[in-house]
Amino acid sequence: MSTTSLTSEQDTADPPPSARLADADLPVIARRHPWRWVGVAVVLVLLAMFVHGLATNPGWDWPTFFQFFTTKTIFSALWVTIQLTVYGTVLGFALGAVVATMRLSSSPFLQVVAWGYIWAFRSIPLIVQLLFWFNIAYLYQELSLGIPFGPEFVHFSTNNLFGPLGAAVLGLALHQAAYAAEIIRGGIISVDAGQTEAAAALGIPKLRQFFRIVLPQAMRSILPNGANEVISLFKGTSIVSVMAIPELFYQVQVIYGRNSRVVPLLMVATVWYIVMTTILSVVQFYVERHFARGTARSLPPTPIQRVRSGWGELKARAIR
Amino acid sequence: MSAMVDIKGVHKSFGDLEVLKGVDLEVRAGTVTVILGPSGSGKSTLLRSINHLEKVDRGLIKIDGQLMGYKRRGDKLYELREREILHQRSQVGFVFQNFNLFGHLTALQNVVEAPVAAQRRKRSEVEPLARELLERVGVGDKADVYPRQLSGGQQQRVAIARALALKPKVLLFDEPTSALDPELVGEVLDVIKELARDGSTMVVVTHEVGFAREVADTVVFIDGGVIVESGPPHQVLDNPVHERTRAFISKVL
Ligand SMILES: Nc1ncnc2c1ncn2[C@@H]1O[C@H](COP(=O)(O)OP(=O)(O)OP(=O)(O)O)[C@@H](O)[C@H]1O
Ligand SMILES: [Mg+2]
Numbered sequence: 001m002s003t004t005s006l007t008s009e010q011d012t013a014d015p016p017p018s019a020r021l022a023d024a025d026l027p028v029i030a031r032r033h034p035w036r037w038v039g040v041a042v043v044l045v046l047l048a049m050f051v052h053g054l055a056t057n058p059g060w061d062w063p064t065f066f067q068f069f070t071t072k073t074i075f076s077a078l079w080v081t082i083q084l085t086v087y088g089t090v091l092g093f094a095l096g097a098v099v100a101t102m103r104l105s106s107s108p109f110l111q112v113v114a115w116g117y118i119w120a121f122r123s124i125p126l127i128v129q130l131l132f133w134f135n136i137a138y139l140y141q142e143l144s145l146g147i148p149f150g151p152e153f154v155h156f157s158t159n160n161l162f163g164p165l166g167a168a169v170l171g172l173a174l175h176q177a178a179y180a181a182e183i184i185r186g187g188i189i190s191v192d193a194g195q196t197e198a199a200a201a202l203g204i205p206k207l208r209q210f211f212r213i214v215l216p217q218a219m220r221s222i223l224p225n226g227a228n229e230v231i232s233l234f235k236g237t238s239i240v241s242v243m244a245i246p247e248l249f250y251q252v253q254v255i256y257g258r259n260s261r262v263v264p265l266l267m268v269a270t271v272w273y274i275v276m277t278t279i280l281s282v283v284q285f286y287v288e289r290h291f292a293r294g295t296a297r298s299l300p301p302t303p304i305q306r307v308r309s310g311w312g313e314l315k316a317r318a319i320r
Numbered sequence: 321m322s323a324m325v326d327i328k329g330v331h332k333s334f335g336d337l338e339v340l341k342g343v344d345l346e347v348r349a350g351t352v353t354v355i356l357g358p359s360g361s362g363k364s365t366l367l368r369s370i371n372h373l374e375k376v377d378r379g380l381i382k383i384d385g386q387l388m389g390y391k392r393r394g395d396k397l398y399e400l401r402e403r404e405i406l407h408q409r410s411q412v413g414f415v416f417q418n419f420n421l422f423g424h425l426t427a428l429q430n431v432v433e434a435p436v437a438a439q440r441r442k443r444s445e446v447e448p449l450a451r452e453l454l455e456r457v458g459v460g461d462k463a464d465v466y467p468r469q470l471s472g473g474q475q476q477r478v479a480i481a482r483a484l485a486l487k488p489k490v491l492l493f494d495e496p497t498s499a500l501d502p503e504l505v506g507e508v509l510d511v512i513k514e515l516a517r518d519g520s521t522m523v524v525v526t527h528e529v530g531f532a533r534e535v536a537d538t539v540v541f542i543d544g545g546v547i548v549e550s551g552p553p554h555q556v557l558d559n560p561v562h563e564r565t566r567a568f569i570s571k572v573l
Contacts, residue, residue, distance in 0.1 A: 198420035201371060202486065203410025203438035206402055212437070216424045294424045294466035 064264040068255065069271065077251035078272055084168060084237040084247060089230050091173035096180025101210075103185055114181065121178035127239055129175060133167035134243045168240040176233060183225045187218035219291040227284040231277050238269075248272060322385070324349040324521045325370060325490055330379035332365055339365045340376070341545040347490070347538075349384075350519045354532040354553075357542035358568060363525045366542070367492050370523065371412040372405055383412060384489050410438040413483030413491040418499050419475045421467040427454060427478045428463040431485045438486065446485070453481040457511045473504030477511055484515075491515065493524040529572055533557055541565045 054060055068074055102114035121129070132139075146152030162170065191214050199209040238249035246254075248269050256265040285302075292299055301309065325347035332340040339362045347353045357363050368374040370381055372389045381388045389405055390397040400408070422430050431450035435441045454460050457477040459470070467475050476496055483491060493512065497505040509531050516522060516535050526532065532539050532553055539556040541549045541564075549556055549565045560566045 192420075194416065194418060194420040195422060197373065198414075198416060198422070200406065201373060201409055201412075201414040201416075202434035202482070203406040203408075204434055205406060205437060208437050212433070213422055217422075291424075294426075294468060296468065 059263060060267065061261060061264040064259075064261045065267050068265060068268050073251055073255070074248070074268060074272070077246055077248045078276075080165075080246055081234070081237050081248040082276070084165075084172060084240065084245075085230065085234045087169045088172035088176050088233050088237070091169065092176025092229075092233070093180045093184075093226070095173065095177035097184055099177060099181035100184035100188065103181065104188060118178045118181055121175055126171065126175045126236070127242060130168060130171040130240060130243060133162075133171045134164060136167070164243050164245050168237075168243055168245055172233065172237065172240070176229065179229055180226070183229065184218070184222055186225070187220070187222035188214060190221045191217045216291060220288075220295065223284065223288050223291060227280065231280055234276060234280070235273055322349060323347065323382075324384055325523065326380075326382040326385075327366075327370070328380045328382075330366070330369060330381065331377045332362075332369060332374060333377055339545050340369070342379070343542075343545070343547055345540065345547065345550075347521060347523055349521050351537040352516045352522045352524065352535050353538045353540060354536040355523065355525045355540045355542055356527070356529070356532065356556075356568070356572075361543045362545045363542055364494050367414075367494050367523065367525055370490075370492055371409050371414055373409075373414070383408070406438065410434065410486050411489050413486060413488035415476070415479050415483050415491065415493045415496050417495040419467070419472075419479045421475055421479055421482070423467055426464050426466055427459065427470070427481075430467070430478060431482045434482065435485050450481070450485060453484050454478065456484075456514075457481045458507070471504065472500045473507045476500065476508045480508075480511055480515075489521065491520055491522045493522065493526070495525050495527070497526065497528060527572060529557060529569070541568065543568070 099114045099117055102110040103118070105111065142155055144152035145154040195213055195217065196209055199213045204213070237247055240247060241250035241253065244250065252265045252269045256262045289299060289302070323346040325345070327343055327345040330340050330343045331338070343366055345353075355363050355366070365374055369376050370383070370388070372381075375389065386408065387397075388408055389400055391400055422433065425433065428447065428450055431453055432443060432446050435446045435449075436443050451460065451463055454463050457480050459474050459477050459481070462470060462474060462478070467478065470478065480496075496512065497508050500508065505528070509528065512522070512524065512531075513535050524536075536553050538550060539553045540547055541556060541560070541562075543564050549560060549562050556565065557569060560569060
């Protein structure tokens with residue numbers, strides 16, 4: 001069928017516009033989105049099939065899942081995982097911020113040091129680094145503070161300097177800092193140079209130029225990447241199970257080692273990872289929204305506002 | 321009258337490119353100086369040198385008798401520290417071609433920021449003053465709006481209010497209207513004219529010859545990094561002595 005015939009068909013099919021009504025008086029029919037509804041239907045069917053499978057396949061062994069999901073062992077393991085994430089994130093991003101500022105500073109010395117740090121900690125596999133901190137007592141029995149190659153004032157035994165948890169936090173934070181530094185630097189250089197220039201022209205002190213003018217605007221691009229890092233660190237903490245630290249993944253392994261119910265126990269860990277990641281994602285959304293002030297003429301609605309207005313619209317349509 | 325801005329023998333190069341080749345300029349207090357010149361002639365560079373956003377290679381710049389960026393001790397000049405330079409800058413207002421308003425702060429917060437940060441004044445005491453300034457440049461009703469929600473002309477007027485908030489001794493404008501649509505140019509120029517009437521000392525780089533004729537006490541024509549000609553508007557604009565000035569004026573008129 002050619003386009004010309006299509007249009008002519010439509011022309012004849014449409015009733016002639018009423019001569020008495022002006023355009024402004026005509027009722028408006030909102031655009032329909034039939035494909036959207038088809039999409040929704042397909043996704044709902046697939047989802048139903050998946051849930052049905054989860055519920056009916058005995059292999060998932062839900063009784064065992066619920067038996068362990070909220071036990072004290074799992075909760076304390078979850079707490080260890082959360083602690084590792086929080087310390088890793090806070091220390092990692094704090095150190096990362098310092099490294100990023102060093103890389104952006106005008107001092108070639110600081111630039112090289114920061115570059116070297118990032119190079120080193122991005123090169124060494126995390127697991128190797130963690131095992132290194134775990135076994136540091138084997139390499140260096142004692143740490144001393146003093147004058148290099150000269151007299152020493154304080155001695156520590158590396159064994160009681162930090163326990164396995166401390167070693168894990170140290171390793172995670174040092175690793176995280178290298179990545180955080182690049183994310184923060186990326187955010188800072190994405191802010192238009194005119195902003196610092198205007199601040200300098202106004203005589204605003206250097207530190208405040210950074211914290212009040214540049215950083216809040218850099219947060220826009222730091223946040224999505226930063227949230228990625230936090231979430232990936234949260235799940236990545238499972239790597240410290242190699243150090244026999246009783247975090248979530250390690251504990252689950254211990255339990256299924258005893259009762260051989262591998263799948264339900266992996267599901268226990270998975271569901272907890274999903275729950276925590278969901279919470280982090282929601283937090284991310286609202287934090288991002290906070291830093292989006294002034295970037296658009298008006299902010300897009302939150303999902304809750306969107307559901308509310310969508311619901312209202314459906315109701316209005318049903319009444320009509 | 322004393323010179324508010326005193327520029328002597330200023331040279332500035334970017335790599336091999338010598339942009340300013342010995343510029344001398346005096347701006348008396350309470351007067352308006354308009355700088356004209358072809359693109360790339362060094363107008364922005366000169367203006368940015370005045371508040372030390374650009375460090376000159378040779379020559380001196382004084383604001384109200386105070387050396388910018390250096391301290392004289394005996395017969396040697398010592399570079400000032402960052403903090404001292406920032407303090408000097410807070411006495412010079414700068415209005416940029418592309419506004420450079422802080423995008424994450426409202427119009428009012430943009431105006432309040434510098435007095436609070438650079439002059440350590442109380443926010444509560446600065447805010448009424450800032451509202452007054454916004455009123456004065458005709459955007460009093462936009463105090464709580466973010467820059468992206470403003471038209472170009474309104475943004476530039478907020479930027480002028482922001483510069484005024486420091487009560488600067490001199491106001492520098494670098495092509496304040498060339499990022500604006502023609503119908504918005506007038507509203508910004510009107511604000512600058514108003515400031516001129518109130519006796520502010522201003523240096524304005526612009527291509528608006530009509531504005532220069534009406535407002536300027538002195539028109540300076542700069543080309544190839546040197547001041548070719550300067551004097552009252554009727555002289556430089558209507559009876560230029562130099563061939564280069566004449567050629568330029570006939571092109572922009
Ligand atoms: N940071 C810089 N590095 C290198 N060259 C520069 C720099 N800033 C300016 N220049 C050069 O210096 C010359 C003068 O620039 P300037 O911006 O002062 O010109 P202008 O007279 O303001 O021109 P316009 O009317 O187009 O704004 C130009 O050739 C420009 O390319
Ligand atoms: Mg310029």
